[in-house]
Amino acid sequence: MQRNKLFRRLLLIMFILVLVSFYRLPYFVQKPGVARELQPMIEVEGGNTGEAGTFMLTTVQIGKANLYTYALAHFNKYEEILTTKDLRLEGESEEEYNVRQLYYMENSKHHAVQVAYEKANKEVRFDYKGVYVLKIVDGMPASKVLKAGDRIIKVDGHQFSASQEFIDYVGKKQADDIVRITFLRNDKEMTKEIAVAAFDDTSDKVGIGVQLVDDREMHTDPAIHVDTEGIGGPSAGLMFSLEIYNQLTEEDITHGYFIAGTGTISPNGEVGRIGGIDQKVVAAHRAGADLFFAPDDEIPDEWKDHPDVLTNYEEAKKTAEDIGTNMKIVPVKTFDDALLFLGSLDKNKS
Numbered sequence: 001m002q003r004n005k006l007f008r009r010l011l012l013i014m015f016i017l018v019l020v021s022f023y024r025l026p027y028f029v030q031k032p033g034v035a036r037e038l039q040p041m042i043e044v045e046g047g048n049t050g051e052a053g054t055f056m057l058t059t060v061q062i063g064k065a066n067l068y069t070y071a072l073a074h075f076n077k078y079e080e081i082l083t084t085k086d087l088r089l090e091g092e093s094e095e096e097y098n099v100r101q102l103y104y105m106e107n108s109k110h111h112a113v114q115v116a117y118e119k120a121n122k123e124v125r126f127d128y129k130g131v132y133v134l135k136i137v138d139g140m141p142a143s144k145v146l147k148a149g150d151r152i153i154k155v156d157g158h159q160f161s162a163s164q165e166f167i168d169y170v171g172k173k174q175a176d177d178i179v180r181i182t183f184l185r186n187d188k189e190m191t192k193e194i195a196v197a198a199f200d201d202t203s204d205k206v207g208i209g210v211q212l213v214d215d216r217e218m219h220t221d222p223a224i225h226v227d228t229e230g231i232g233g234p235s236a237g238l239m240f241s242l243e244i245y246n247q248l249t250e251e252d253i254t255h256g257y258f259i260a261g262t263g264t265i266s267p268n269g270e271v272g273r274i275g276g277i278d279q280k281v282v283a284a285h286r287a288g289a290d291l292f293f294a295p296d297d298e299i300p301d302e303w304k305d306h307p308d309v310l311t312n313y314e315e316a317k318k319t320a321e322d323i324g325t326n327m328k329i330v331p332v333k334t335f336d337d338a339l340l341f342l343g344s345l346d347k348n349k350s
Helices: 002-022 067-073 094-119 163-171 237-248 277-286 312-323 335-343
Strands: 024-037 042-044 054-066 080-082 123-136 151-155 178-185 188-195 210-221 224-226 258-261 291-295 328-332
Touching (some): 024 277, 042 237, 054 067, 094 224, 094 237, 094 335, 123 163, 123 178, 151 163, 151 210, 237 258, 237 335, 258 277, 277 291, 277 312, 328 335
Parallel strands (some): 054 258, 258 291, 291 328
Antiparallel strands (some): 024 054, 042 224, 123 210, 151 178, 178 188
8 A cells, every 4th residue: 555655656756757847938048068079070072180189169058948957057057048039039930040040050161161271272162052041021022932041043034143132133123013033942943923012111122021141152172071960050160160271281280189169250260259158168178178269359339338248258268267177268369360379389299
């Protein structure tokens, strides 16, 4: 009898635990992710892969909160509770958010390849393919036809060499004019008619209601393959560029060190600010990194009235001190800054 009662209690506790783990709250929990070695993700044809150390990208992990993870996040200094507004742009759907993150990653790869190849005096060029749809404006005509992730290749039979030409062409139309949009969706070509409309009652500006960016195809010599499946966002740009450059050149610039870091990369090699750097420092420390490259950014004017806002480098250094890591935090403003620092390392490490 006593055993049956104990068994029922155990079943009830298990049921409650399962219920707690599956019940999702309208919040997200962001916490330290992982530091991933880049060499297995990047393959330059005929490239140098005999590095003694390694370059690593760092990530944050974002998941829908349940009662258990929501409670734990309140007690963990390096876990953060976020709302949908913290993650998405105004009016952005979950699908559009995912498309935007994947585009940012793709664009980040292109910038990293461009910076590394040009620095190594290797050939890189881009061909314009069309217009990539990032977001659809609610209530505008395109919302009935197009989806985020579509690639527009023609309008009224015309091809363009930049997305701005598309914007200028449609912007010269009148409200209620019809345009024929030829686009690719999952590699299938389709042509649909879409009406042009005013963006609001007080504006003369017209369009079909899409947020656009250029869709480009990259060509390099030597060829390169970068596998980023499952990773979104632009923050790995700097570390991509360093791994690619290391494979393009004879010298091993890691010198045997485990090197983690973060930061966007622009086509001219500037390193940009990213979010969640404290959590990425924790991830790098857990992976045993010797060095961590942090963007040495400047606080935007609109944030300077908030004394608690730190630069990425300041926040990374503060986190490193807080967790007691021996990992060195290195500030970088450009790709060349990172190369200059790596060139100063003790070659005996390798």
